Amino acid sequence: MDGDGNGWAAGPAGGRQWGRFGAAGLFLLADPHAPRLLMQHRALWTNIGGTWALPGGARDSHETAVEAALREAHEETGIAPADVEVAGERVTAGPFAADPGRPELAGGWTYTTVVAATASGEPLATEANNESLELRWVRLDEVEELPLMPAFAAALPGIRAALPGVLPAYFAGE
Secondary structure: OOOOOOOEEEOHHHOEEEOEOEEEEEEEEEOOOOOEEEEEEEOOOOOOOOOEEOOEEEOOOOOOHHHHHHHHHHHHHOOOHHHEEEEEEEEEEOOOOOEOOEHHHOOOOOEEEEEEEEOOOOOOOOOOOOOEEEEEEEEHHHHHHOOEOHHHHHHHHHHHHHHHHHOHHHOOOO
16 A cells, blocks of 8 residues: 655755655564574665665554554564564664755655564564565574665664663573
């Protein structure tokens, strides 16, 4: 379903950010004994296609970041929101500083990473839509071996550092 959030927002220095009202992605973990992250190999026609990132996308005007991440993940992976337990959320990009000379670039845009685990603790079956080349449950310690979307690669260290406090059952030994 196309909502009112699909479209480009003006970013800093004239760049573009996907999502008129911001964007959100689902950092979905399974298997507390050897944590695995659901990763999306982005279709070539998408923004920075061919890279790996989280399932996610544009927020609609009426959605919270959690609602957007769950909706987008359902659309892109087939995983139902009822099968996901949200543990927290973190703004991992933006807001950007306003440019007084170009008010249209004012920095309200954000990307929020929603951290969650599968309700069962097990990796769930997925069904990719046309925005994915592949969906894969990747061991958390192997994620950096993939060609990551640059913004996700930049955010990953901060997300990983916060995980023990957000999902302690997955990181009890750390």
